[in-house]
Structures are given as structure tokens and as C-alpha cells.
Amino acid sequence: MMRWFLxxxxxxxxxxxxxxxxxxxxxxxxxxxxxxxPAEQNAPGRFVDxxxxxxxxxxxxxxxxxxxxxxxxxxxxxxxAGHKTWFPWADRLTTxxxxxxxxxxxxxxxxxxxxxxxxxxxxxxxxxIKGLLDELxxxxxxxxxxxxxxxxxxxxxxxxxxxxxxxxxxxxxxYYTDDNNPWEWFGSLPFxxxxxxxxxxxxxxxxxxxxxxxxxxxxxxxxxxxxxIENTVDGLRAINRxxxxxxxxxxxxxxxxxxxxxxxxxxxxxxxxxxxRLADEIGAAETHIIPGADHSPHEKNPEEAVRILLDFFxxxx
Numbered sequence: 001m002m003r004w005f006l007x008x009x010x011x012x013x014x015x016x017x018x019x020x021x022x023x024x025x026x027x028x029x030x031x032x033x034x035x036x037x038p039a040e041q042n043a044p045g046r047f048v049d050x051x052x053x054x055x056x057x058x059x060x061x062x063x064x065x066x067x068x069x070x071x072x073x074x075x076x077x078x079x080x081a082g083h084k085t086w087f088p089w090a091d092r093l094t095t096x097x098x099x100x101x102x103x104x105x106x107x108x109x110x111x112x113x114x115x116x117x118x119x120x121x122x123x124x125x126x127x128x129i130k131g132l133l134d135e136l137x138x139x140x141x142x143x144x145x146x147x148x149x150x151x152x153x154x155x156x157x158x159x160x161x162x163x164x165x166x167x168x169x170x171x172x173x174x175y176y177t178d179d180n181n182p183w184e185w186f187g188s189l190p191f192x193x194x195x196x197x198x199x200x201x202x203x204x205x206x207x208x209x210x211x212x213x214x215x216x217x218x219x220x221x222x223x224x225x226x227x228x229i230e231n232t233v234d235g236l237r238a239i240n241r242x243x244x245x246x247x248x249x250x251x252x253x254x255x256x257x258x259x260x261x262x263x264x265x266x267x268x269x270x271x272x273x274x275x276x277r278l279a280d281e282i283g284a285a286e287t288h289i290i291p292g293a294d295h296s297p298h299e300k301n302p303e304e305a306v307r308i309l310l311d312f313f314x315x316x317x
Contacts, residue, residue: 082108
């Protein structure tokens with residue numbers, strides 16, 4: 001009986017390993033077929049060279065004619081779709097504000113970096129954002145950071161406080177544990193398995209983030225285009241594998257810029273407790289919690305979200 005059991009077990013392991021190997025080979029072949037589009041293709045904005053890095057940025061409105069005196073800068077979360085995750089919601093802000101919506105390095109239409117690099121860290125991204133503003137001729141902005149973009153926004157204020165008039169942190173991912181990153185572990189698996197995992201989780205695979213978003217909301221289907229940009233999967237893997245360099249969350253108490261903390265009551269990714277902790281730590285000027293909202297509280301009740309943000313920034317002029 002034991003011999004029979006071991007034989008069956010060995011056969012199942014063999015078949016399972018074969019299936020995984022075939023799945024990985026097919027996925028890596030498909031990545032090679034799909035990821036062939038230059039970052040510049042179909043980009044709706046302009047490209048700006050910042051310290052040798054090519055960043056894509058979309059500007060809506062006149063940079064020199066925002067009614068409040070400074071434009072509004074929006075930093076997206078950890079999504080390969082980059083700036084597209086703000087739309088069409090962000091168009092509601094353009095009724096009163098000039099908005100600057102960049103793609104962070106490695107996301108959207110911005111340059112892909114396929115090996116871990118300091119430019120991909122919070123401090124590196126913040127430095128590139130400041131360089132982007134310098135290239136655009138913008139001395140100061142109101143700043144909104146969502147999720148991963150909230151960490152970059154916080155870093156930007158800590159490193160370049162004179163460049164930000166007021167700050168809004170939306171479901172900001174500012175508390176984390178470097179030693180507990182499953183994305184890094186799975187993404188680093190050998191024999192092409194890491195690339196397969198990333199492609200099928202946060203990349204352009206059939207079960208990846210873009211496909212899931214499109215299935216749940218057809219209006220987001222245009223976000224799949226950027227997953228076809230060359231080196232997208234390897235760029236995402238590089239970000240996950242890097243050693244983070246950040247003043248966040250360690251120096252958050254030093255953040256003195258007027259700040260709004262904006263959260264969803266039922267956020268499954270960055271829980272409300274983090275928002276409460278953040279508001280207390282930085283002494284937030286205002287805190288708003290959207291009942292029943294998830295990790296995208298601005299999309300749960302867009303009219304209310306726009307009112308909250310515009311009123312907050314207007315009061316800071």
C-alpha cells in the first residue's frame with residue numbers, strides 16, 4: 001500500500017512540475033510576443049528628460065494660469081497603468097485646476113528600468129518628480145499622492161518642502177515591512193517562474209491586474225495598452241527587488257506641510273488603521289473617511305471627493 005501511495009504521489013509531483021514548467025514556458029513566450037511596443041507609442045502627453053531618465057507627463061490646463069496660483073500634481077499608485085489610473089476621475093478637477101499627471105519611472109509610458117536602481121526608490125522617484133517640475137518651469141504645486149504615490153509624495157515633501165504648498169494623501173502606503181514582501185519572493189523565482197508570476201498578477205497576463213480591471217469595469221480597458229510596452233514585466237520585477245531607500249515612514253513626524261488624509265472605510269490593501277495612525281503622526285490639518293469605500297475612495301463618491309480636495313486646496317491659498 002505504501003509503495004502504491006508513493007508511486008502515485010511521485011507521479012502527481014512529476015505531472016504538476018511538468019504543468020508548471022509548460023505554463024511558465026508558454027507565459028514567457030507570450031511576454032516576448034506582446035511586450036514589443038515602444039513607450040512613446042500612443043502616449044497622450046509629452047516626454048521630459050530628467051537626469052537622463054525619460055518621463056512621460058500629461059498636463060491639462062495652463063501651467064501659468066491656475067486660479068489658485070499653483071498647479072495640482074497627481075501621483076499614481078503601484079500600477080503599470082500609471083497616470084491612466086487617475087482617469088476619467090481626474091478630469092473633474094480640471095474645472096477649477098490645472099493638473100500635472102506624470103508617470104513615475106517604470107510605470108505608464110515612462111522609461112522602464114530592468115535592474116534595481118536608486119532612481120526607482122521613494123527618494124529616487126521624489127528627486128525625479130522635483131526635476132520634472134524644474135523642467136516644466138513649475139516652482140510650487142499642490143500635491144496628491146495615492147497609495148504607492150502617497151509614499152513618493154511624502155518623500156517629495158520631506159526632501160523638497162519648498163516645492164509643495166499643500167499635500168493630500170489618499171490611501172497612502174507609507175507603512176510597510178521590507179522583510180515581508182511576497183511580490184519580491186515570487187517575482188525572483190528562477191527558470192522564468194518569477195516573470196510568469198509578475199505577468200499574471202500585476203502585468204499584462206490573462207489573469208493580471210489589467211485584465212481583471214477590464215473585466216470588472218470596461219471603461220478601464222485602455223489601461224491594458226501600457227502592459228504591452230517593452231520590458232514592462234522586467235521593469236516591475238526590478239522595482240520589487242530593489243532595496244528601498246526612503247525617509248518614509250521614519251521621518252513622517254517631520255512633515256510640516258499642510259496635509260489632508262483621505263481614506264476609504266473598507267480599504268483591504270492599506271487599512272483605515274494606517275490612515276488614523278498617519279493622521280495622528282503628522283497632525284493632519286484635515287481627515288476625511290469615505291464610508292463603504294475601498295482602496296480608491298475618490299472613485300466611490302467622485303463628486304464628494306472632488307469637493308473635499310478642491311475645498312482643502314482652496315483653503316490653503
